Amino acid sequence: MDQKYIVSIKYLNHYFGNGALRKRVLSNINLEVKTGEIVILSGPSGSGKTTLLTLIGGLRSVDEGSLKVLDQEIRGASDAQLIKIRRHIGYIFQSHNLLRSLTAQQNVQMSIKLHENVPILEARRKSAAALEAVGLGNRINYYPENLSGGQKQRVAIARALVCHPKLVLADEPTAALDSKSGRDVVTLMQQLVKEQGCAVLMVTHDNRILDIADRIVHMEDGQLVTINSTAH
Numbered sequence: 001m002d003q004k005y006i007v008s009i010k011y012l013n014h015y016f017g018n019g020a021l022r023k024r025v026l027s028n029i030n031l032e033v034k035t036g037e038i039v040i041l042s043g044p045s046g047s048g049k050t051t052l053l054t055l056i057g058g059l060r061s062v063d064e065g066s067l068k069v070l071d072q073e074i075r076g077a078s079d080a081q082l083i084k085i086r087r088h089i090g091y092i093f094q095s096h097n098l099l100r101s102l103t104a105q106q107n108v109q110m111s112i113k114l115h116e117n118v119p120i121l122e123a124r125r126k127s128a129a130a131l132e133a134v135g136l137g138n139r140i141n142y143y144p145e146n147l148s149g150g151q152k153q154r155v156a157i158a159r160a161l162v163c164h165p166k167l168v169l170a171d172e173p174t175a176a177l178d179s180k181s182g183r184d185v186v187t188l189m190q191q192l193v194k195e196q197g198c199a200v201l202m203v204t205h206d207n208r209i210l211d212i213a214d215r216i217v218h219m220e221d222g223q224l225v226t227i228n229s230t231a232h
């Protein structure tokens, strides 16, 4: 298996709607994301960024072209194959999507339960360590309502990274945060993913965080228009 590319997309098209309402939202997308690389996907509202991210995440089915994640072709993949691929992906959304009735630690543990058959004590240890790594070692028993926006997004990062995914997909992770918290959250994410060696594809409108990327990919009207080599 060629592990150099975590994501490899060739001539991908995607459509929404049927008949006369059928609309092409992604056109001829070619993109590769390497192991350990942080790629930011930017572009105007409605240009297709989230659609592309959800296709890569195996969260919607691929219409045309080839989309490989960890060498597995997603187009036409069975449910079992998609579930297997999703186990290697960590998802971070705009809103933290934490379960309100669970503590920070239980939210992170939930992710471990979904991924692996780990004994409860081991899951507790791992989730506490993941929260420690995002600076929330003293908040593990807090419920989301008692955490700030930045802290909730840190829990979401711990939840996404606790099972050491090969790929992290992040959709506007700083959108709900003030500029300082947003910056802190992505800096932390950058540090942890580099330590773990996983690739990141992050959609963002936030120009203040572009410098964390190894590469910026710009999307307009469903097409990738420019690919800059590096933001540093």
Ligand SMILES: Nc1ncnc2c1ncn2[C@@H]1O[C@H](COP(=O)(O)OP(=O)(O)OP(=O)(O)O)[C@@H](O)[C@H]1O
Pocket: 016, 017, 025, 043, 044, 045, 046, 047, 048, 049, 050, 051, 052
């Ligand atoms: N489920 C859907 N059904 C029909 N059209 C959709 C659906 N989801 C998205 N679209 C359309 O597809 C296009 C791309 O949407 P998408 O959400 O991928 O863009 P985006 O670049 O992520 O936008 P934003 O930055 O505002 O989140 C838009 O024209 C949108 O209206």
